[in-house]
Amino acid sequence: GQNIDQPTEMTATEGAIVQINCTYQTSGFNGLFWYQQHAGEAPTFLSYNVLDGLEEKGRFSSFLSRSKGYSYLLLKELQMKDSASYLCAVGLSNDYKLSFGAGTTVTVRA
Amino acid sequence: NAGVTQTPKFRILKIGQSMTLQCTQDMNHNYMYWYRQDPGMGLKLIYYSVGAGITDKGEVPNGYNVSRSTTEDFPLRLELAAPSQTSVYFCASTPRSTNEKLFFGSGTQLSVL
Numbered sequence: 001g002q003n004i005d006q007p008t009e010m011t012a013t014e015g016a017i018v019q020i021n022c023t024y025q026t027s028g029f030n031g032l033f034w035y036q037q038h039a040g041e042a043p044t045f046l047s048y049n050v051l052d053g054l055e056e057k058g059r060f061s062s063f064l065s066r067s068k069g070y071s072y073l074l075l076k077e078l079q080m081k082d083s084a085s086y087l088c089a090v091g092l093s094n095d096y097k098l099s100f101g102a103g104t105t106v107t108v109r110a
Numbered sequence: 111n112a113g114v115t116q117t118p119k120f121r122i123l124k125i126g127q128s129m130t131l132q133c134t135q136d137m138n139h140n141y142m143y144w145y146r147q148d149p150g151m152g153l154k155l156i157y158y159s160v161g162a163g164i165t166d167k168g169e170v171p172n173g174y175n176v177s178r179s180t181t182e183d184f185p186l187r188l189e190l191a192a193p194s195q196t197s198v199y200f201c202a203s204t205p206r207s208t209n210e211k212l213f214f215g216s217g218t219q220l221s222v223l
Contacts, residue, residue: 031209042200042214043153050209087152091208096141096160097168098208102152 004101006088011107012078020073020104022088030093034062034073037085037103046073046086075106083108112136116201116215123191123222131186131218133201141204142184143168143212144176146197153200159184191222 003025012018022032031050035043049055049064049071061074075082088101114135123129135142140161145153155168159178173195175187184203188195201215 033211035212042217043212044214045211048209048211096166096208097143097155097158098212099155100145100153105150 004088004090004099006086006101006104008102009105009107011109013109014078014080016078018075018078018106020075020086020088020106022071022073022101024069024071024088024090024101026069026090026092026099028093028095029066029069030091030095032062032064032071033089033091033098034071035087035089037087039084043087078108080108080110082106114201114203114213114215116199116218118218119216120219121221123188123220125191125193125222127191128187128189129191131188131199131201131220133184133186133215134182135184135203135213136182137203137205137213138181139203139213140181140206141208142178143202143204144174144184144186145200145202146170146195147200148197156186156199188220193222196220196222 006022034046036046037043047062054063059076064071085103085105087103089098091098117132143158144156154170157176159165162181165176199218202212204210
């Protein structure tokens with residue numbers, strides 16, 4: 001099995017930066033995903049990391065350290081529409097499924 | 111290209127009733143999944159399939175059944191509905207491995223009263 005931990009809630013101000021951490025304990029690591037889920041909607045793909053380092057996509061960046069079992073999602077220049085739940089999910093080699101963390105609810109205040 | 115289509119979007123069941131949640135995808139994806147999501151929680155895997163004729167249990171399979179007779183369709187069956195099955199159900203698919211992103215359906219809100 002896998003143990004995936006992420007904070008339950010975070011609050012930040014419009015225009016600010018927020019960093020959502022995700023730690024995992026697993027063997028046979030085969031990639032880490034971040035998904036965004038707005039209330040009442042399905043999750044949508046944000047990023048995928050399989051090698052160490054930072055992947056940048058516009059205002060969103062995702063970082064991975066495989067040796068530390070650690071990832072973070074960085075949201076810059078926060079907008080009200082970024083208020084959502086952010087799910088960390090880990091894949092294993094020789095497995096057919098992902099394991100999801102419980103999600104981090106980010107609230108952006110004006 | 112419709113992607114992953116789930117029906118119905120909403121349903122209310124009485125305890126003990128049965129129903130089938132439909133899921134179909136038109137992307138020729140091999141892997142398909144059923145998740146449930148309780149309020150304020152993450153996704154829990156119910157069942158998954160890696161191809162037609164192949165299904166396997168996830169974390170929370172009790173009270174559910176699935177079948178995969180075609181690549182496109184992956185229905186989820188609730189035989190004797192219980193209040194504990196009140197949840198939002200998501201179907202998802204991915205082409206052929208967990209290295210690729212999941213495509214989700216829009217979800218089914220199920221209440222068992």
